[in-house]
Amino acid sequence: MYRGMPKKCDKLQVEIMKKNIPAIIIFAISVASLSYIMVATHVYSDVKEKIVSVLCLSCIKMDPKTVLEFRFETADGEDFPEFVLENLSKGPVFLHFRIDVCPACDEMDPIIGEIFDIDDIEKTILVKTKNFSGVKVTLIHINLDHAGGTFRDAYRSFDISKSGSVPMYTIVTLGYDRGIVKPCYATGYSFLGESSPVKAKKILVEMIKNAVELYRINREGY
């Protein structure tokens, strides 16, 4: 490799050149591998969609203040998602959104499991129906990191804080608005402003009870 070098080049210079070789090799390998990863894998979109765009509330260390009021207009102004409306004919729909890496979601998953009698909630998409005071409530558990566009759109429709954060819970039920029975929803986040998952459970149960009551009152007109 050094055959072509001038003879006057002394040992010290050779030594310095040798020392630069590892840097050049590492640089070349790193750039080549990085380019390959960017082009041949989904790493760019994974970082954009799963890390930068949707935030875990344990990362922010704060929760959007929860005011569990029922609204008729979606957060993005779009219609209610079709899969929600289909299930709404049977009863209120409880949507639970999470992502893969989210300690707050990990803490709240068992709570959702307890409410809906599910042992293992660690699935990408899970649908479960449970009877609350004679009204069927459908849980749709959605892991946004693995969910398709429909579910991501649904998430944006119900993200009232527009913070793009999880865990997020939305209950869709029926409400009465200026003479018409229409779908309405309430959204809460993370620990719902409480200091622990156990306390948050009480609020979630209350949220479901209110939705069931509204559904019972309004289902005749839907």
Added chain:
Amino acid sequence: MRLQVKRTVSQLVSLFFANLGMRGLKTGFCYPFLYCHSCPYSMAGCPIGIMEHAVYKGKISLPLLLYPILLFSSISSIFGRAICGWICPIGLLQRATSRFSKNKLSKYLSAKIPDNIKNKIRYAKYVNLILLVIITPYLIGFMFTDVCPVGFLVGTIPIGLTNYGKFVPNPFFLPALVVFILFVVLITLSSRGWCKYFCPLGALMAPFNKISLLHVHVDKERCIHCNRCVEACPMGIDVPNMNRSMECILCGRCIEVCPKSAISYRLKL
């Protein structure tokens, strides 16, 4: 233009680009420095956060893990730890707080703690990188970013201020606040305390100082041992004898203060 002015400009420009998310730009790139993607204006992912995502609870994603590592190895094989000194916004913050680190209390504390202890504490950043960024997220799901003071500074605080009254602290807030207070105490008492002792990205880049093409060179024949470089060094390095120290952030303070111009940058190709 003086070297330190160039540094300030470079750090401000990188801070501006880091916050392009305020223009709605959200990308899948990885920051080449410590900056949190929970910042409301962030435009890329935190390298530490990406590594943690890659190993979280045993679900390993190799491309995601290699993404920040390869990014840093490609930059640092050329520039060493220059990112810490020239680009990192937390470095800029520490430049601002370094003036407080010259007060009596920090001088007293610095004198009380023996150098060998201080040098041993420097290994904490390597422990942070391996333990809190890789091992605990992999095994139990506890991540460095759960308590990251930089995330608290550029994420939690701006979100709280820009959405005043709309957010409430959750159970993750208190431990992060405690770590953040310790971080503030550290960087006010010790010049570049975060870079020296705890930054996991500094640990990732440090070994590259040994082989990087760009480095700080000391001409020992010209050196008059005035020790001005040692006093000026924010990383507390014995500059004349540093021999491509892993701690050097290539800030150039030593180059500026050397009365004999014995210290210079060298880029050997």
